[in-house]
Amino acid sequence: MAALPDLDHLLDAAHVVVLPMRVKFRGVLERELLLLDGPAGWAEFGPFVEYDDEESSRWLAAAIEAGWEGFPEPLRQWIPVNATVPAVPASDVAAVLASFDSVHTVKIKVAERGQELADDLARVAAVRAALPDAAIRIDANGGWTVPEAVDALRALAPYVLEYAEQPVPSIDGLAQVRRDVAGLGILIAADESVRKATDPLAVARAGAADLIIVKAAPLGGVRRALEIVAQAGLPAVVSSALDSSVGIRAGIALAAALPQLPYACGLGTVALMAGDVVEESLVALDGGITVRDVAADPHLLVRYAAPAERTVWWRERLARCHRVLAAG
CATH class of the missing domain: 3.20.20.120 (Enolase-like C-terminal domain)
Structure with a gap:
């Protein structure tokens, strides 16, 4: 795993969105996600809301890899x-x-x-x-x-x-x-x-x-x-x-x-x-x-921005999962 970034760095890079679904999937009609604008590219932290912090911390580790380390070289395109x-x-x-x-x-x-x-x-x-x-x-x-x-x-x-x-x-x-x-x-x-x-x-x-x-x-x-x-x-x-x-x-x-x-x-x-x-x-x-890279569009981040209370919830969750990773 890439070195764990400071929590403040992650919070500064965070954008919380709510994406509508065409059909109900996994019981939801809206998908909440936290996106991170990292130095190696955009990353996503999106454990489902019912997951506990221990399980969710693995999703944060994956997001840090994507945004702060990047991906391995592809063998196929x-x-x-x-x-x-x-x-x-x-x-x-x-x-x-x-x-x-x-x-x-x-x-x-x-x-x-x-x-x-x-x-x-x-x-x-x-x-x-x-x-x-x-x-x-x-x-x-x-x-x-x-x-x-x-x-x-x-x-x-x-x-x-x-x-x-x-x-x-x-x-x-x-x-x-x-x-x-x-x-x-x-x-x-x-x-x-x-x-x-x-x-x-x-x-x-x-x-x-x-x-x-x-x-x-x-x-x-x-x-x-x-x-x-x-x-x-x-x-x-x-x-x-x-x-x-x-x-x-x-x-x-x-x-x-x-x-x-x-x-x-x-x-x-x-x-x-x-x-x-x-x-x-x-x-x-x-x-x-x-295989190609993608980047979040600023206008779409605004269009699908989560309500204030959900943004707070995700940022607090990010902080808790960061503590789990920091504790090893």
């Missing part, structure tokens, strides 16, 4: 990305897909609280009908029990799934699901069991997943994420955390620096936003994003 379909009604799938350019891979949210398996089946069926040749992956965010996950994957298997992301919360549960659906041809991917775990390598040691999902910010930065992928010895998919284009730039840097990139990445979520902080957003063209 173009990153394939998937479209993302939130847990919308099947009738809304076409409209969501229309916000993405030239879709080759789709990630579909399933196991949404308050919904049933029938809703998931209808959503996946609508995507498959619209895109018969696309690779389809699903993401349950740990929303199923083991029996529910096995039943759901058996029901969804006819739609030809590339993989199922975090079908159940625990590592033991992932391992059990992986064993129980081994004959379906559906790979099991671990997300929360990597990025929210005290030991991000436990999944790999347990043989609980076929691949891992890595996100730069929750893992403490691009370089730390690269270390985890190398030590895990599993294929990796780089994904976003509902970032602005500034945050997506870190994900692009991670994907560009991986020795191997066998799957499309989940870095196309800016298309789900109705606002951004850069003039030319990092969105996919022909199914991928070209």
Whole structure:
């Protein structure tokens, strides 16, 4: 990690914004973020509001890497990305897909609280009908029990799934699901069991997943994420955390620096936003994003500036997370 800047330096570089969403995603219609104008470039600090300071401090470490150290040299200049379909009604799938350019891979949210398996089946069926040749992956965010996950994957298997992301919360549960659906041809991917775990390598040691999902910010930065992928010895998919284009730039840097990139990445979520902080957003063209730097636009920072009370809240959170990092 880059040397920890003084707190006053970070606060002087901070801009808090609220970006509107086109559709509800992860239960929110607005995404709050704190942006930092660092000497090496713009950076984003955007842990979700319910995260505690210990977990959120890793997001600050990632922002400091981006803004004060910069990114590793890329090994590739173009990153394939998937479209993302939130847990919308099947009738809304076409409209969501229309916000993405030239879709080759789709990630579909399933196991949404308050919904049933029938809703998931209808959503996946609508995507498959619209895109018969696309690779389809699903993401349950740990929303199923083991029996529910096995039943759901058996029901969804006819739609030809590339993989199922975090079908159940625990590592033991992932391992059990992986064993129980081994004959379906559906790979099991671990997300929360990597990025929210005290030991991000436990999944790999347990043989609980076929691949891992890595996100730069929750893992403490691009370089730390690269270390985890190398030590895990599993294929990796780089994904976003509902970032602005500034945050997506870190994900692009991670994907560009991986020795191997066998799957499309989940870095196309800016298309789900109705606002951004850069003039030319990092969105996919022909199914991928070209590696390039971005800078927040002063006019957009003003347009999407957070209300005073939310700005205070984020600045206080930044200070608390800075203390966590300073304490080692």
